[in-house]
Amino acid sequence: MNELILSKDLRGANGVIPLEINTTFKRGELTVLFGKSGAGKSTILRMIAGLLEPTGGKIVIEDEIWYDSSKKINLPPQKRKVGFVFQEYALFPNMTVRQNLLYALDDKKKTFKVDEILKITELTKLENEKPDALSGGQKQRVALARALVREPKILLLDEPLSALDFAMRAKLQDELLKIQRHFNLTTILVSHDIGEVYKLAQFVLELADGKILRQGTPSEIFGGSKISGKFKFSGEIVDIAQSDIVFIVSILVGQDVVKVVSTKEEIRDLKIGQKVTLSSKAFNPIITPI
Amino acid sequence: MIEESFVQTMSLTFKLAGVTTLFLLMIGIPLGYYLAATKNRLKPVLEAIVSMPLVLPPSVLGFYMLVFFSPKNAFGQWLDETLDLRLVFSFEGLVVASIIFSLPFMVHPIQSGFSALPKDLTEAAYTLGKSKINVLFRALLPNIRPSLLTGIVISFAHTVGEFGVVLMMGGNISGETRVASIAIYDEVESLNYSAANQYALTLFLISFAILLFVYAINKHFLKAELS
Numbered sequence: 001m002n003e004l005i006l007s008k009d010l011r012g013a014n015g016v017i018p019l020e021i022n023t024t025f026k027r028g029e030l031t032v033l034f035g036k037s038g039a040g041k042s043t044i045l046r047m048i049a050g051l052l053e054p055t056g057g058k059i060v061i062e063d064e065i066w067y068d069s070s071k072k073i074n075l076p077p078q079k080r081k082v083g084f085v086f087q088e089y090a091l092f093p094n095m096t097v098r099q100n101l102l103y104a105l106d107d108k109k110k111t112f113k114v115d116e117i118l119k120i121t122e123l124t125k126l127e128n129e130k131p132d133a134l135s136g137g138q139k140q141r142v143a144l145a146r147a148l149v150r151e152p153k154i155l156l157l158d159e160p161l162s163a164l165d166f167a168m169r170a171k172l173q174d175e176l177l178k179i180q181r182h183f184n185l186t187t188i189l190v191s192h193d194i195g196e197v198y199k200l201a202q203f204v205l206e207l208a209d210g211k212i213l214r215q216g217t218p219s220e221i222f223g224g225s226k227i228s229g230k231f232k233f234s235g236e237i238v239d240i241a242q243s244d245i246v247f248i249v250s251i252l253v254g255q256d257v258v259k260v261v262s263t264k265e266e267i268r269d270l271k272i273g274q275k276v277t278l279s280s281k282a283f284n285p286i287i288t289p290i
Numbered sequence: 291m292i293e294e295s296f297v298q299t300m301s302l303t304f305k306l307a308g309v310t311t312l313f314l315l316m317i318g319i320p321l322g323y324y325l326a327a328t329k330n331r332l333k334p335v336l337e338a339i340v341s342m343p344l345v346l347p348p349s350v351l352g353f354y355m356l357v358f359f360s361p362k363n364a365f366g367q368w369l370d371e372t373l374d375l376r377l378v379f380s381f382e383g384l385v386v387a388s389i390i391f392s393l394p395f396m397v398h399p400i401q402s403g404f405s406a407l408p409k410d411l412t413e414a415a416y417t418l419g420k421s422k423i424n425v426l427f428r429a430l431l432p433n434i435r436p437s438l439l440t441g442i443v444i445s446f447a448h449t450v451g452e453f454g455v456v457l458m459m460g461g462n463i464s465g466e467t468r469v470a471s472i473a474i475y476d477e478v479e480s481l482n483y484s485a486a487n488q489y490a491l492t493l494f495l496i497s498f499a500i501l502l503f504v505y506a507i508n509k510h511f512l513k514a515e516l517s
Contacts, residue, residue, distance in 0.1 A: 051413050077416040084417040090410035094432035103428065104418045150418055 002027065002154070002186060003060040006047055010210050012038045019043060019210035025203060027062065028184040030177075032197045032218075035207035041190040044207075045156045048188070049084050050077035062153045062186070083147030083155040083185075087162060089139040091131040097142050098127040104149040114149060120179065121145040137168040144176070148183065155180070155187040161196065170273050173199055194222060195252045198238040199272070219250075222257040237274045240267055251278055295464065296488060303469040306381070307449040310388040314396040314445050315438075317389070322400030323426060327412075341398075343391045352458025355387055359459075379461045384469075387459040388449045395448050396441040403437025404430065440504065447500045451493065 006021040019040045025031045033041040046052040048059055050066065053074060059067040066075045091100055101114045118124045121141050131139055140160055147155060157176075161169045177200060180187050191197055197204055198218045206214045206221060214221050219239075235253035242248075247267045249260045258278065262270075270276065325337060343351060357363065359377035361370045369375045377383035407430060415425040431438070453471040460467030462476055470489050477486035 049413075049417050051416065077413070078419045078421065080417075082417050084414065086410045086414060088408060088410055090408065090414035092411060092415075092429050092433070094429075103415075103420075106419060146418070 001060075002062065003058060004044070004048070005057040006044065006054045006059070007056050008040075008043065008047065008052075008054045010038075010040050010043060014038075017210045021057075021210075021212060023205060023212060023215065025186070025188070027186050029202045030180050030187040030189060030200055031203045031205060032201035033188060033190045033205050033207060034192065034194075034197050034201075035213070036192060039207040040210045041192075041207055042158050045084070045158050045188060045190055048080075048154065049082045049156055050075060050080050051084075064153070081150065081153040083144075083150055083152035085140070085143045085147050085155070085157045085160045087159045089131070089136075089143045091139055091142055091146070093131055096128050096130055097123055097134075100131070100142060100146050101149050104146045106150070117145050117148050120182070121148075121175070135168075136164050137172055140164065140172060141175070144179070148179070153186065155185045157187065157189040159190050159192070162191075162193070169196070176200065194255060194257060195236055195238045198222065198250065198252070198257060233279075234275065234277050237270055237272050237276055240270065240272060251276060253278060293485075296485075298465055299468055299470055299473045299489070300492065302381075302465065302467075303450055303471075306384055306388060306469060307446045309385050310392060310449045311396075311442055311446045313385065313389050314392060315442060317393070318396035318400050318441055318445075319426075319431070319438075322397050323404055323430075325397070325401045326404035341394050344394050348391065348452070348454025349458055351391060352387065352455040355383075355390070355455070356458050359383060359386075378459060379463060379467060381460075381466055384456055384460045384467055387455045388452060391452060391455045392445045392448045396445045399437040399440040399444070400434065403434030407433055439507070443500055443504045447497055451497065 002025050004021055004023050004025070006019065008019045010017045010019050017038075017040075021040075021044060033044060035041055043052065047054050048061070048066075054067065054069070056069040057067070058065070058069070061080075065071070065073050066080050067073060092103065095103060098114065098118070101117065102108070102111065105111070105114060115124075118127055121144065123138075123141060123145055126134065126138060126142075131142065134142065140163075144157075144160070160176075161172050164172065173196060179185075189196075189200060191200075201218050204214075204216060204218050204221050205212055233253050235251040235258065237249060238252045238257060239250035240247055241250070247262045247264065249262050249267060249270060251258045251260060260278065321340070325333065325340075356378055358365060359369070360366045361376060361378070366377070369377065375382060377386055411429055411433070412425055415429045420429070450469075451471060452469075453475070456467070456469055457472055457475075460469075460472070462468050462472050468476070470493055474486050474489045474493075477483070477489065
């Protein structure tokens with residue numbers, strides 16, 4: 001089990017906000033930290049990685065204590081087995097793709113590991129390129145690959161896809177899911193994109209002003225409660241789930257997820273990630289006893 | 291016809307510049323790295339000290355060094371007796387003086403080079419388990435090569451062209467402390483204009499060649515320093 005108890009004063013635009021977190025998350029699960037910017041999402045990742053020291057608390061990852069203020073334990077980042085993927089990639093410009101990965105390798109004899117990860121992330125063809133020659137999506141894939149080389153106990157992703165366009169983001173989300181499942185990696189992803197949360201998260205921690213607002217599965221958090229009353233609007237399908245004989249199509253409209261009941265025939269041409277228009281053909285008569 | 295004294299003076303000039311630059315590189319990398327990374331409140335003090343030679347008349351610096359290192363004073367006497375090192379009117383003294391005087395020309399480009407690197411690079415390397423020294427040499431220094439080159443070339447050129455500090459600290463001892471810039475002054479004083487011109491023209495051409503070399507290969511040359 002992984003445990004996270006953290007306190008720290010956040011210095012934001014609205015003065016100092018105390019961050020207070022107390023939660024646990026499961027091994028092998030992908031947890032998303034969701035919330036507005038300034039809510040403390042990245043700060044939490046940086047504290048887990050050891051790049052920032054909390055004021056107090058405890059960090060336990062896979063039963064290993066990385067930080068415990070009461071026992072004065074604070075492992076330096078070098079001693080914490082994390083795979084950190086930065087928003088701006090943080091690839092070393094002087095090294096090729098392959099050299100970036102080799103640099104992350106602790107045991108220099110195990111270069112086969114680098115080959116394997118290059119293959120899984122489909123980077124073998126680009127292995128001799130320098131980061132400057134790569135596109136944003138490719139760079140982020142290299143950053144992910146480099147983080148995997150270290151065989152981390154936990155993968156920390158700080159809004160890794162936010163700098164990419166929609167199509168590339170959708171593609172990388174799929175790849176990320178595939179890789180996360182393949183290695184069964186405990187993963188924490190920071191995101192402020194509901195569609196992304198819906199697609200990737202097994203567990204969501206919603207943060208606001210340094211506190212956990214809600215936690216649960218994506219549908220527990222975003223489902224149902226916020227159905228908009230507008231007549232016609234466009235959105236993006238984020239989930240299609242079967243429920244008995246009907247299908248529930250979740251559509252992201254603006255920042256809200258709307259659930260629509262559909263039949264098997266209706267969903268035949270629909271797929272996740274598709275842009276759709278959502279409208280109401282007729283008003284339902286409402287029957288009220290007199 | 292090139293005279294022996296001319297060759298001797300020129301080679302001494304370049305020896306001084308070379309040795310000075312080498313020492314400056316060894317001092318400039320850790321100092322520039324520290325200044326770029328530190329959040330210490332005393333950082334402005336350190337920065338001011340490093341930059342002092344930019345604004346101070348060389349004669350002021352030379353005068354104080356002369357007094358400080360003189361065997362008549364405690365520190366100079368200690369150097370003289372325990373290390374058998376006399377820094378006034380000697381080549382070693384010129385090296386020390388030139389290091390201090392050219393310090394900002396090495397530290398500034400290196401510091402701004404480090405500052406311009408994204409902080410992510412250092413942090414990424416830490417999360418990959420790399421030590422600070424490893425990060426500095428493998429992940430940071432190779433990415434500030436233009437800054438290093440700028441620091442090296444400008445420190446070298448500046449030391450070649452230095453006059454005031456060298457005159458105060460070194461005097462004008464042939465083969466020991468007489469460098470090209472001093473020789474020009476000396477030749478002019480004795481109304482030997484053609485010899486002075488030989489030195490002057492040589493320095494002129496070499497300085498131009500050095501700067502041309504840097505500008506040609508480094509487009510980001512000295513953005514901060516010359517503005």
